[in-house]
Amino acid sequence: MPGKVWVLAEVWRGEVTEITYEALALGRDLAGQMGVPLEAVLLGRDGKTLAASLGAASRVLVADHPALADAAPEPYAEALAQLARRECPAAILTPLTNVSLGIGTLAAAKLGAPAINFCQDVRFEDRRIVAHCLLYGGKIEADVAAAGEPAVLGIWPGARPAEAGRSEQPPAVVEELAVDLPAAAPVRLREVIEPEAGEVDVTQQEALVAVGRGIGSQDNIAVATELADLLGGAVCGSRPVIDQGWLALSRQVGKSGATVKPKLYIAAGVSGAPEHVEGMRGAGTIVAINTDPHAPIFGVAHLGIVGDAAEVLAAMAEAIRGRHGKAAA
Ligand SMILES: Cc1cc2nc3c(=O)[nH]c(=O)nc-3n(C[C@H](O)[C@H](O)[C@H](O)COP(=O)(O)OP(=O)(O)OC[C@H]3O[C@@H](n4cnc5c(N)ncnc54)[C@H](O)[C@@H]3O)c2cc1C
Known part of the structure; x- marks a missing residue:
């Protein structure tokens, strides 16, 4: 037994x-x-x-x-x-x-x-x-x-x-239950290094807009940020985006970054490399935007859009703004 x-x-x-x-x-x-x-x-x-x-x-x-x-x-x-x-x-x-x-x-x-x-x-x-x-x-x-x-x-x-x-x-x-332990452990926790002040904790967001190399330029991150704001979430990125300094290191998702589980994860211009997917596969709904219909990210996404990342993000933001406008009218 x-x-x-x-x-x-x-x-x-x-x-x-x-x-x-x-x-x-x-x-x-x-x-x-x-x-x-x-x-x-x-x-x-x-x-x-x-x-x-x-x-x-x-x-x-x-x-x-x-x-x-x-x-x-x-x-x-x-x-x-x-x-x-x-x-x-x-x-x-x-x-x-x-x-x-x-x-x-x-x-x-x-x-x-x-x-x-x-x-x-x-x-x-x-x-x-x-x-x-x-x-x-x-x-x-x-x-x-x-x-x-x-x-x-x-x-x-x-x-x-x-x-x-x-x-x-x-x-x-x-x-x-009692345990018998030596007072001083050979390995001790000396310091917890906090994320930089003002940075967002991507692990705590309910909506994340992730940008990959396919976002094209740092300027295009503005539209991802706008959409994330409209959704009440935050922007994060794949490693190449972080390595280029377009986003802070604390925003990296994946093997050498954060593991996230938002309700909604929009992956824009992200190929879906295993090292990235490892950090986001637990998201509730994954929406992928990619110009390549065979990109591996479509294999983990619940919804896929074949198209230009910046254009689709802008259209999404526009649609949400339109709805907010109607609701306010
Ligand atoms: C030990 C190790 C640890 C790693 N840790 C991480 C990690 O923590 N996080 C991480 O992300 N990566 C990590 N990587 C890197 C990982 O292997 C990939 O290289 C990386 O995830 C690729 O990022 P990407 O998808 O943004 O870029 P790419 O793989 O270059 O993909 C870009 C995608 O954008 C698409 N695209 C191009 N133009 C457009 C457009 N105009 N509109 C829409 N789509 C477009 C392309 O079709 C492509 O699919 C790690 C690698 C190693 C070896």
């Missing part, structure tokens, strides 16, 4: 992050297939208060310790490994974000357990835990079966909608 499925909850600046709920939704699917309970693990300060939002899990294990005050992989991995030795989960889902990266792999090394990273999906098949992994910016997709337990799985953002992992109900059981 397999054990339970665990989700390592991620906390940043005192709040449970979106990916935690995404991982809970994925964990619930996996636990359902295995016929085992879904549980969450909350490490760090104020765990008991934060546990209330993790009702998708039937039980939340909370471990508080001064060494867990800041997100740092070593004490978190040690605490997770100690709890796993005691509780014997069959699978541990860990968020693959800048905050949690490294915790799962380190914990797996301590447990002598298999670690599988870059998981987009996980299923139970022929009594094995099988992860569907996206590697090399999406150029390679692989199904990887865990060769032992617990399977420690690093989960990409966007594996499931966060809404699916939220619950109005608190978890049935919240249990505090």
